[in-house]
Amino acid sequence: MPPAKDYDALLASMVRRRANGEPLAYVIGNQPFGSLSVKCRPPTLIPRPETEHWTMKLLEILHASRWHSKTHVLDICTGTGCIPLLLAKASPNGHLNAVGVDISALAINLARENVNDVLRDGHNSVSIVKGDLFSTSFADDIYRQLSQPRAPFDVITCNPPYIPQHEYDRLSPSVRDYEDPVALLGDHAGQPSDGLSFYQRLVEILHSTSSPLGKNSILTEGGMLVVEHGDGQSQAVQEIFKTGFGRKLSRMEAWKDQWNKHRAVMAVL
Amino acid sequence: MLLCLAAITRSSWTRRPFATQLKRLAATAAAKVQTQNATSDLVDQLERDARRILRVVERRVEEREKLLKEDMAETAGGSSEQIRRARALKESEALQEAWTRYLDSKQSFREVGPLLEDPDPEIRSMAVEERTSLSSVLSDHLSHTFPSLLLPPSPTGHFSALIELKPGVGGDESALFVSTVLKMYDRLATQNSYTMETISASYLEGSKSSGGGMKEAIVEVKGEGAYDLFRWESGVHRVQRVPATETQGRVHTSTISVIVLPTSEASQESESEFKVDEKDVKTEVMRSRGAGGQHVNKTESAVRLTHIPTGITVSMQDSRSQHSNRAKAWQILRARLLDRKLTEEMQKRRDVRQSIVRSSDRSEKIRTYNFPQDRVTDHRIGMTLSNLDAVFEGDHLRMVIDELQREHEESTIEDMLSE
Numbered sequence: 001m002p003p004a005k006d007y008d009a010l011l012a013s014m015v016r017r018r019a020n021g022e023p024l025a026y027v028i029g030n031q032p033f034g035s036l037s038v039k040c041r042p043p044t045l046i047p048r049p050e051t052e053h054w055t056m057k058l059l060e061i062l063h064a065s066r067w068h069s070k071t072h073v074l075d076i077c078t079g080t081g082c083i084p085l086l087l088a089k090a091s092p093n094g095h096l097n098a099v100g101v102d103i104s105a106l107a108i109n110l111a112r113e114n115v116n117d118v119l120r121d122g123h124n125s126v127s128i129v130k131g132d133l134f135s136t137s138f139a140d141d142i143y144r145q146l147s148q149p150r151a152p153f154d155v156i157t158c159n160p161p162y163i164p165q166h167e168y169d170r171l172s173p174s175v176r177d178y179e180d181p182v183a184l185l186g187d188h189a190g191q192p193s194d195g196l197s198f199y200q201r202l203v204e205i206l207h208s209t210s211s212p213l214g215k216n217s218i219l220t221e222g223g224m225l226v227v228e229h230g231d232g233q234s235q236a237v238q239e240i241f242k243t244g245f246g247r248k249l250s251r252m253e254a255w256k257d258q259w260n261k262h263r264a265v266m267a268v269l
Numbered sequence: 270m271l272l273c274l275a276a277i278t279r280s281s282w283t284r285r286p287f288a289t290q291l292k293r294l295a296a297t298a299a300a301k302v303q304t305q306n307a308t309s310d311l312v313d314q315l316e317r318d319a320r321r322i323l324r325v326v327e328r329r330v331e332e333r334e335k336l337l338k339e340d341m342a343e344t345a346g347g348s349s350e351q352i353r354r355a356r357a358l359k360e361s362e363a364l365q366e367a368w369t370r371y372l373d374s375k376q377s378f379r380e381v382g383p384l385l386e387d388p389d390p391e392i393r394s395m396a397v398e399e400r401t402s403l404s405s406v407l408s409d410h411l412s413h414t415f416p417s418l419l420l421p422p423s424p425t426g427h428f429s430a431l432i433e434l435k436p437g438v439g440g441d442e443s444a445l446f447v448s449t450v451l452k453m454y455d456r457l458a459t460q461n462s463y464t465m466e467t468i469s470a471s472y473l474e475g476s477k478s479s480g481g482g483m484k485e486a487i488v489e490v491k492g493e494g495a496y497d498l499f500r501w502e503s504g505v506h507r508v509q510r511v512p513a514t515e516t517q518g519r520v521h522t523s524t525i526s527v528i529v530l531p532t533s534e535a536s537q538e539s540e541s542e543f544k545v546d547e548k549d550v551k552t553e554v555m556r557s558r559g560a561g562g563q564h565v566n567k568t569e570s571a572v573r574l575t576h577i578p579t580g581i582t583v584s585m586q587d588s589r590s591q592h593s594n595r596a597k598a599w600q601i602l603r604a605r606l607l608d609r610k611l612t613e614e615m616q617k618r619r620d621v622r623q624s625i626v627r628s629s630d631r632s633e634k635i636r637t638y639n640f641p642q643d644r645v646t647d648h649r650i651g652m653t654l655s656n657l658d659a660v661f662e663g664d665h666l667r668m669v670i671d672e673l674q675r676e677h678e679e680s681t682i683e684d685m686l687s688e
Contacts (some may be wrong), residue, residue: 023566023567024567024589025566025568031568031589032588032590032591032592032593033592034499034592035592035593045563046566048561048562048563048566049554049568049569049570049591050561050562052561052591052592056592059461081622110595122411139417152491159563161563162562162563167560171564172565172566172567174566174567175563175564175565175566178566181561183351184563196564213311228560228562229357229562230560230565231560231561231562232561232562249588257561257562258552258554258591259554259558259561261561265673
């Protein structure tokens with residue numbers, strides 16, 4: 001521990017950073033997420049309380065369910081790894097296994113640090129791999145990096161970038177100047193600027209990789225998909241799923257966050 | 270008698286009820302035996318004062334004998350009636366044995382009587398010794414053994430304690446006293462093998478450097494018997510002292526308020542009958558976040574719970590973690606609701622008899638700590654102790670609590686005996 005006078009200098013520098021508009025989680029270096037403390041570092045997206053809220057709801061569902069003896073989870077756009085980490089930590093050992101995938105090398109490094117800090121031998125495991133949702137080899141890339149046989153996941157979670165360009169331009173500097181735009185901008189080249197590109201892409205991937213027999217699917221039959229979305233996007237996301245999955249969609253729910261806003265869509269395929 | 274009196278000071282934290290009248294009588298009885306004027310009048314006197322307890326004991330022993338007769342008449346085994354009976358017999362076994370011992374001792378006591386007049390001085394002195402020890406056995410049974418066998422275990426014995434301390438009247442001085450009392454409770458907890466955990470603590474601005482005045486403190490003492498230990502601390506504590514900030518040496522009076530709530534682990538709760546319906550509770554998180562989600566990265570962790578049927582609200586923003594604030598708020602809400610339920614139940618029993626120890630009235634001044642005179646007075650039992658330091662160290666505080674507990678148990682016995 002540094003001596004007292006160094007604390008004063010440290011505190012002064014932290015206050016300065018915060019006064020400049022740097023998000024508190026970057027200044028302090030972590031953000032609480034459920035029962036965890038998640039390490040944070042710019043530019044990786046800081047976990048939001050809304051995300052915490054639906055992740056905990058998902059956790060309750062998993063605990064109450066009697067589906068599988070071991071649940072396999074894939075979290076796409078994992079960032080700090082907070083979602084798979086909380087699911088793994090808060091589930092009984094041996095009952096859950098999670099994979100987090102992100103496009104950013106910086107996020108992957110940070111997520112791996114978080115996994116090392118939080119999970120120990122004997123705990124549920126979390127693997128962090130690199131991947132680009134818009135790549136044609138997205139699914140293959142994931143499985144290649146995992147040292148386990150290719151098998152569909154039981155649950156897929158995703159908190160994709162969902163902010164359209166025009167809204168991004170009006171964001172507070174503490175978001176815009178510090179957090180990775182790649183993690184926030186939901187517009188993809190050639191697509192309408194509505195922040196919904198990632199949901200379209202998700203449907204494409206799940207649709208193309210799942211045959212009637214589900215042999216190559218990354219989501220198992222009867223599996224669950226949970227996605228976070230932005231304010232006002234609930235209807236649009238539900239439409240994308242309804243149109244995209246058609247009859248494969250057996251159940252869909254719109255989840256609200258703690259501020260009573262629609263924040264996530266859950267679909268069972 | 271001496272064994273009896275020794276038991277008063279060295280107490281363990283289990284139920285040890287006994288009637289104070291018997292305590293006083295035991296002392297006089299000892300004197301009587303010494304003067305060799307003891308006759309069987311002593312036993313009659315003891316029994317007269319303990320007649321209500323004796324009546325209950327005799328009744329229970331009769332019931333047991335009836336059960337025994339029924340049991341012997343039955344030949345076939347295994348019916349649920351028999352199992353129930355067997356359990357009742359097992360439970361009343363200790364009382365039966367105590368009763369037998371009591372009757373035997375009484376018999377011996379009467380037999381030794383004539384020997385007090387014996388011509389041989391050695392025999393006389395042995396008789397006196399015998400009488401002394403027998404009368405102590407008798408009064409021990411009447412004042413300790415029977416009541417403890419009759420008294421049901423504490424219905425609140427398994428609860429942990431959630432303690433809330435707040436300054437009352439007196440500004441900074443009162444806030445400082447909150448810290449003092451908190452430290453005292455920490456020591457009391459440690460001395461009784463409990464640990465104290467801080468749930469929420471807020472200090473006055475700049476106070477950490479000036480001694481640590483606290484705006485509010487909520488702590489939990491976990492474990493069986495923790496609530497029973499701390500429950501009598503609920504109420505207003507008054508302190509009279511010269512504050513650290515006082516330049517002219519005047520004595521100020523200030524108050525703090527302490528509330529002790531029963532609490533249990535969520536896992537225990539599913540077994541108990543007490544459950545808070547989530548539908549009855551409205552959860553509010555502070556401040557609108559606009560679009561929220563990815564759009565915003567300012568931390569908003571404050572939570573407020575409102576229990577709609579009772580209107581009780583709990584706010585919590587102690588931690589950066591909304592999840593943690595919510596969990597603590599729930600814990601406090603459950604404790605307040607449980608406390609409310611227990612208070613209602615207790616008030617139903619109180620209308621038979623006015624009790625000295627009222628744990629329901631939160632605004633009552635229960636204790637005064639007077640620094641200039643170096644003494645503490647508990648107003649509920651009129652008990653005054655000197656040596657404040659020893660009280661704040663915890664072990665003398667324990668003496669006060671034990672006395673309060675005793676009063677409570679006595680009144681419980683009274684309630685039971687007047688049925």
